[in-house]
Amino acid sequence: MTRRQEFGFGLALLLLCTLGITGSLAATCSIGDRDALLAFKNQLTDSSGLLANWMKGTDCCTWTGIRCNAQAKVIEIYIEATCKGCGPNGQFLIAKNTNNFGKSLATLRPTLKTLALINVQVQLKFPIPPTFFTLTNLNYLNLESCEFIGSIPKELGNLVNLEELRINGNKFSGGMPDSIGKLQKLKVLELRDNQAPTLGSSQITLLKKLTTFDYQRNKVTGPLPKWLGGLSVGTLTLAGNQFSGPISPELCKLRALQYLLLRGNKLSGSIPGCIGNVALLFYLDVGRNMLSGPLPRELGKLKQLTRFLADNNRITGPLPREIGDLPTLFFIEIQNNKITGRIPSNYGPSDPIAIDPINFTNNMLSGPIPPGYQNLDETAFRPGNPGLCGPPLSNPC
């Protein structure tokens, strides 16, 4: 190589390097985004160092819980502490003050699609920061187990791009506001383990994309609202509230329903026969209520049913033979009722290896155990049912 060639080569190399550097510079997070995140971090006590790599002078797109788009704009904040105030190996975050918590995140509005703060302890207990309801491009908002209080404000309706709202495990004491009806893209609505005394607005029925409505373990009293029948959901879980009165026939209108969980309420009356119209149901749990009357024959129309739980009620009458013909229903829990008569001979799978647990204890069943159940343990039938006989029980028929 001549000097001249060497010079040219060197220049080209230099040019390449510069291009490379500016190229990678262009892909690092903007000062605005970085500072917004640092200001947010500043509002948290992070003694376990969960956000230790959130440091000035580094690319915020590489920080824990942060994702950026191709233009290096922040699209996701997903911060998950493992527990609250836990031992030396736990990672926890505590909000320092109530004033303007999360306010700096407003800067990220144009691109932010995911905001998840899980187990972030809001020690001083305050409502969801108003700023969060200005993040109108959010698809996903998860504020699980943060100890937020108060009711969900009507500003929730601003988040028109939301597809999933998960606010389980807080201390919300109100139901859904009417403005929920504006969230036309919402698919998942979860408010488990709060203290809400009401479901709130029937406008939820306007959400035609909603597949999951989870309101377990709140403090809702009174009858199951009729408007529930207008939901388009596949999963409806209302367990662990204090709903009373009958399982209203309106629920039988939930034609997309696959998973219904009503366990642990104060529901009374009998299971309505129209439940057989909910053709896609594969999981039905009405255990731990005050239901009475016989099990309806129409349960036999639920060809997809794999699990049926009606334990700990006051159910009387015989077991409908139709249930025994269901092709995949092997898991049955009906213990602690007052069910009488024989177990129909078609109960239990034809292939005994495929058996799932059943529990028929503490009823008033009598007669021989059907062949499909003879491989089970005696504890599936005893205590209770003194009139049952034959294998696997020790008393012969």
Ligand SMILES: *[C@@H]1O[C@H](CO)[C@@H](O)[C@H](O)[C@H]1NC(C)=O
């Ligand atoms: C059936 O239920 C009773 C009462 O809830 C419980 O004690 C027992 O362990 C259960 N048996 C089986 C086999 O699951």
